[in-house]
Amino acid sequence: xxxxxxxxxxxxxxxxxxxxxxxxxxxxxxxxxxYQQALGxxxxxxxxxQNEAQLDKSGLPSDRFFAERPEGSxxxxxxxxxxxxxxxxxxxxxxxxxxxxxxxxxxxxRLTVL
Amino acid sequence: xxxxxxxxxxxxxxxxxxxxxCSSSKALYSVxxxxxxxxxAPVFLMILLKGGEQKGxxxxxxxxxxxxxxxxxxxxxxQLSYSGTYFCGTDLGGSNYKLTFGKxxxxxxxx
Numbered sequence: 015x016x017x018x019x020x021x022x023x024x025x026x027x028x029x030x031x032x033x034x035x036x037x038x039x040x041x042x043x044x045x046x047x048x049y050q051q052a053l054g055x056x057x058x059x060x061x062x063x064q065n066e067a068q069l070d071k072s073g074l075p076s077d078r079f080f081a082e083r084p085e086g087s088x089x090x091x092x093x094x095x096x097x098x099x100x101x102x103x104x105x106x107x108x109x110x111x112x113x114x115x116x117x118x119x120x121x122x123x124r125l126t127v128l
Numbered sequence: 129x130x131x132x133x134x135x136x137x138x139x140x141x142x143x144x145x146x147x148x149x150c151s152s153s154k155a156l157y158s159v160x161x162x163x164x165x166x167x168x169a170p171v172f173l174m175i176l177l178k179g180g181e182q183k184g185x186x187x188x189x190x191x192x193x194x195x196x197x198x199x200x201x202x203x204x205x206x207q208l209s210y211s212g213t214y215f216c217g218t219d220l221g222g223s224n225y226k227l228t229f230g231k232x233x234x235x236x237x238x239x
Contacts, residue, residue, distance in 0.1 A: 055231055057227075058229070116175060119169040
């Protein structure tokens with residue numbers, strides 16, 4: 015079956031531009047996570063959705079970051095007024111259950127802010 | 129708090145064994161192991177739950193020592209395909225199941 019997909023795979027933005035990153039989780043998965051991965055580092059948690067409810071956004075670095083999952087499936091991570099420090103790979107993961115369960119990762123979107 | 133992985137890097141010849149450790153200063157509910165190749169998504173290897181036994185498949189296994197809050201990943205008779213960066217992700221329990229990842233261990237398997 016299809017895994018987690020993300021688009022675009024690569025995004026180059028000029029400083030100050032807004033960007034939107036999309037995540038299509040595995041069909042039927044209840045939980046969806048966004049992580050940020052800097053070069054040479056492990057993924058860092060940004061936010062968590064249970065169906066359409068955003069239950070944890072403690073990892074979002076600033077109020078320029080916003081995520082939504084309006085119908086409980088596709089999710090969008092939006093970054094307003096991008097800064098150079100926002101350059102990273104943004105990973106999306108989904109899992110089937112509410113309990114601690116395998117998180118399946120997408121290929122990520124590599125964002126470069128010039 | 130971020131778990132600490134060791135070693136940071138290891139180089140093996142095909143067929144050799146390796147152990148990667150992941151330690152936390154906090155009580156863990158579960159530990160998740162992933163392998164990531166350059167430019168690709170992290171690929172799930174296994175999950176160990178508090179109170180669970182050692183797990184494994186093929187020639188990769190892992191254990192979870194609750195007393196030490198430490199997990200170890202064992203790779204035996206390594207293959208070229210094992211090369212990549214290994215991450216442990218720790219879950220403290222609670223209601224959001226987010227993972228906190230270590231900085232990774234770069235494993236290189238040479239012919």
